[in-house]
Amino acid sequence: MASIRQMFELATPVFFDAAHQLPDSVDLVSKKCARLHGHTYHALIRVEVIDNSRHGMTIDFKELKDAIGGRLDHRYVNEVFDDHYGANAKEATAENIALFIVELISGVLHTRQVPCTSITVALAEGYKGPDNTVYVTVRGNDGNDQV
Numbered sequence: 001m002a003s004i005r006q007m008f009e010l011a012t013p014v015f016f017d018a019a020h021q022l023p024d025s026v027d028l029v030s031k032k033c034a035r036l037h038g039h040t041y042h043a044l045i046r047v048e049v050i051d052n053s054r055h056g057m058t059i060d061f062k063e064l065k066d067a068i069g070g071r072l073d074h075r076y077v078n079e080v081f082d083d084h085y086g087a088n089a090k091e092a093t094a095e096n097i098a099l100f101i102v103e104l105i106s107g108v109l110h111t112r113q114v115p116c117t118s119i120t121v122a123l124a125e126g127y128k129g130p131d132n133t134v135y136v137t138v139r140g141n142d143g144n145d146q147v
Contacts (some may be wrong), residue, residue: 008119010059011044017072020092026036039125042133043101046120048111059114067104072097094136098123102138 019038022028045068049058071080077092081100090096098121109116124133 006050007059008049009049009057010045010049010058010061012064014043014068015064016041016043016069018072018075018077020077020097022093023091041072041097042122042124043098044120044122045101045120046122047105047107047114048117050115050117059109059112061110063108064105069102071104072101073097080107094123094125095138098136098138 017038017040019036021036022033024031024034045064047059047064053138057102077097081090081092082088083095084100101121101123105119105121106116109119116138121138122135124135
């Protein structure tokens with residue numbers, strides 16, 4: 001009997017609290033964001049995986065949560081980025097935080113040898129419920145089936 005490849009989508013919400021500071025520029029409309037401030041972030045990690053033949057589980061959700069929380073929860077994001085990318089190499093915007101989360105998750109998936117077709121990160125600064133949330137979503141777009 002031929003085996004059928006199944007596609008699984010896992011959605012894992014991750015909440016973390018962090019502070020950041022954006023540089024004052026002409027693009028920064030809300031100048032108050034140039035001051036040090038914090039948010040409760042809500043990242044929704046969506047991972048599409050082909051096959052769950054490894055013990056019926058593709059990956060432990062806690063491992064994904066720990067990969068993010070361990071690096072970002074109760075941290076100053078500017079400092080995390082300086083340590084990771086180099087001093088002042090990347091601004092602590094919501095978009096760059098989402099890209100950083102993709103890096104963290106990709107590393108975990110690679111280490112676990114979990115083939116993944118896409119990763120979506122939705123990040124909401126200052127979570128006040130779904131009606132008052134703006135999301136930044138990052139999706140792989142490199143033309144192949146795996147992230």
